[in-house]
Amino acid sequence: MPDSDPPRLAYHLTEGAGPAVVFLCGYASDMQGTKALAIEAWARRNRRAFLRFDYAGCGASEGDFEDQTLETWRDDALHLIDSLTSGPVVLVGSSMGGWVMLLAQRARPDRVAGLVGIAAAPDFTDWGFTTEQKMTLLQEGRIEEASSYSDEPTVTTRGFYMSGEANKMLVEPIAFDGPVRLVHGQKDGDVPWEYAPMLADKLRSSAVQTWLVKDGDHRLSRDGDIALIIRAIEDVIACLQPQP
Numbered sequence: 465m466p467d468s469d470p471p472r473l474a475y476h477l478t479e480g481a482g483p484a485v486v487f488l489c490g491y492a493s494d495m496q497g498t499k500a501l502a503i504e505a506w507a508r509r510n511r512r513a514f515l516r517f518d519y520a521g522c523g524a525s526e527g528d529f530e531d532q533t534l535e536t537w538r539d540d541a542l543h544l545i546d547s548l549t550s551g552p553v554v555l556v557g558s559s560m561g562g563w564v565m566l567l568a569q570r571a572r573p574d575r576v577a578g579l580v581g582i583a584a585a586p587d588f589t590d591w592g593f594t595t596e597q598k599m600t601l602l603q604e605g606r607i608e609e610a611s612s613y614s615d616e617p618t619v620t621t622r623g624f625y626m627s628g629e630a631n632k633m634l635v636e637p638i639a640f641d642g643p644v645r646l647v648h649g650q651k652d653g654d655v656p657w658e659y660a661p662m663l664a665d666k667l668r669s670s671a672v673q674t675w676l677v678k679d680g681d682h683r684l685s686r687d688g689d690i691a692l693i694i695r696a697i698e699d700v701i702a703c704l705q706p707q708p
Contacts, residue, residue, distance in 0.1 A: 470520070476516050478507050480514065482553075483701065484515060489522070499558060500516045519540050520537070530623075534631055538568055557581055557582065573639070576642070578704055602625075606620065606622065633663075645675060649680020653681065
């Protein structure tokens with residue numbers, strides 16, 4: 465395959481009624497996670513269009529993980545939204561996927577009608593690393609951290625870090641007017657829950673609700689958590705339906 469060809473992306477598309485729901489994974493995650501599969505099962509039961517996929521360098525998609533950045537993963541999302549869906553879409557962003565969700569909305573304001581954040585982590589290159597880690601990234605080009613979710617360490621590259629720093633979302637108002645639901649666990653050890661109301665405040669829309677789960681962790685993968693996430697998706701879709 466020529467070097468100029470973009471990596472081929474793995475995806476699963478469920479056909480159904482719109483607006484299509486698009487699931488955006490977290491950092492170094494893939495489309496086989498509990499939440500993505502549970503939402504897909506809900507979509508099939510309700511004949512709802514649903515798309516889940518792996519970013520380049522992740523899961524079953526082609527590409528080298530360490531060559532990817534926040535911008536390339538945003539572009540992966542935009543490419544599949546443009547090529548596989550039509551009409552309005554509802555984006556569901558988990559952790560870093562919440563950041564991708566906001567960037568995709570900014571790039572496609574005419575397509576993105578609603579947002580659901582699950583432990584959304586915009587701007588985590590700013591607040592998620594120590595000063596020492598940031599210096600190591602800039603000087604050595606990468607860092608490795610022990611992962612709570614895998615036996616393999618989590619790698620962050622200088623390219624990803626610089627891409628994140630260039631695409632911060634919480635530094636100014638976010639021009640989005642559609643319905644938004646932000647679900648966050650207050651025992652989240654990776655993304656402090658205080659970022660949920662902070663993001664809510666930055667969104668221009670008046671149809672924003674923040675749902676806090678007092679005993680919820682970062683994954684929010686328990687049956688009750690997933691039921692709440694699906695309720696949030698249904699809530700956003702209901703806001704988009706024409707009123708009688």
